[in-house]
Amino acid sequence: MAGAHALGPAPARRRLALSPERVRTLGVGGGSIVALLVVWWVSAATFLADNQVPTPLDVLRTFEERGFGYYRRIFSVTLQEAATGYVYGVAIALALAVLVLLVPLLAPVIMQFAVVTYCLPIVVLAPILIVANEIPERGGTSATAIDLAAISVIFTTVVGAVLGFRSADPVSLDVVEVYGGGRLQQFWRVRLVAAVPALFTTLQIAAPAAYLGALLGEYFDKHLEIGVGPSLYLAQYNRETALAWSLGITCAIVSGAAYAAIGLLGRLVTPWATGAPR
Numbered sequence: 611m612a613g614a615h616a617l618g619p620a621p622a623r624r625r626l627a628l629s630p631e632r633v634r635t636l637g638v639g640g641g642s643i644v645a646l647l648v649v650w651w652v653s654a655a656t657f658l659a660d661n662q663v664p665t666p667l668d669v670l671r672t673f674e675e676r677g678f679g680y681y682r683r684i685f686s687v688t689l690q691e692a693a694t695g696y697v698y699g700v701a702i703a704l705a706l707a708v709l710v711l712l713v714p715l716l717a718p719v720i721m722q723f724a725v726v727t728y729c730l731p732i733v734v735l736a737p738i739l740i741v742a743n744e745i746p747e748r749g750g751t752s753a754t755a756i757d758l759a760a761i762s763v764i765f766t767t768v769v770g771a772v773l774g775f776r777s778a779d780p781v782s783l784d785v786v787e788v789y790g791g792g793r794l795q796q797f798w799r800v801r802l803v804a805a806v807p808a809l810f811t812t813l814q815i816a817a818p819a820a821y822l823g824a825l826l827g828e829y830f831d832k833h834l835e836i837g838v839g840p841s842l843y844l845a846q847y848n849r850e851t852a853l854a855w856s857l858g859i860t861c862a863i864v865s866g867a868a869y870a871a872i873g874l875l876g877r878l879v880t881p882w883a884t885g886a887p888r
Contacts, residue, residue: 695759
């Protein structure tokens with residue numbers, strides 16, 4: 611028992627181990643970030659100085675002046691909206707993807723609906739949602755931001771899930787059919803398992819999309835008082851460029867963190883997709 615317990619965490623550690631390719635990728639990414647910071651600093655201090663582009667030091671000073679409490683307060687609202695919309699949007703998209711597999715006659719209609727959600731212009735859709743939804747409570751969340759976050763993830767999730775479901779091994783599907791199983795049995799026993807890696811990739815892509823949808827909803831919904839969107843609007847109106855840059859950089863960090871977290875979870879749950887030993 612002791613030996614088995616000692617060996618238990620080993621597979622998980624192997625799944626999290628960095629391959630040489632991953633190390634090179636991280637090295638290139640880190641070097642690119644450093645190079646980008648250098649270019650940004652030099653550009654802001656020289657030929658972009660008259661364009662009110664802040665230097666990295668100006669942005670850091672803004673972070674210090676505003677304090678962690680300020681960013682936590684506004685980002686907590688936006689993250690709540692993005693997470694709620696993400697759950698709703700992914701649930702709708704997965705239900706539609708399952709219908710595509712179980713009822714093939716609905717596939718053209720469902721795929722066209724997914725494309726429509728992707729092509730809808732936010733500039734036109736946001737005012738309609740603002741009028742249709744109730745005015746946000748003081749300190750509350752925006753229903754428009756939640757709706758846009760949900761809409762933003764439907765297309766990519768439907769397409770990714772359908773492709774994942776269709777990637778199932780035809781031989782395994784034939785075996786289920788030979789033993790009397792129908793489409794539903796094929797889905798539960800073969801397609802769902804085969805689609806798990808693709809589903810995690812799809813969910814990974816959907817996370818930043820949901821955050822962007824929530825951010826745009828906040829930006830258009832002028833009734834909302836607290837959130838990243840209203841703060842960005844006020845920073846733009848007051849010409850506080852360093853604050854706007856600090857908010858933008860923090861948005862990128864939050865979106866990247868969500869993307870990385872779901873990717874890490876996917877590596878843990880589907881080690882066979884990365885070639886890691888189980």
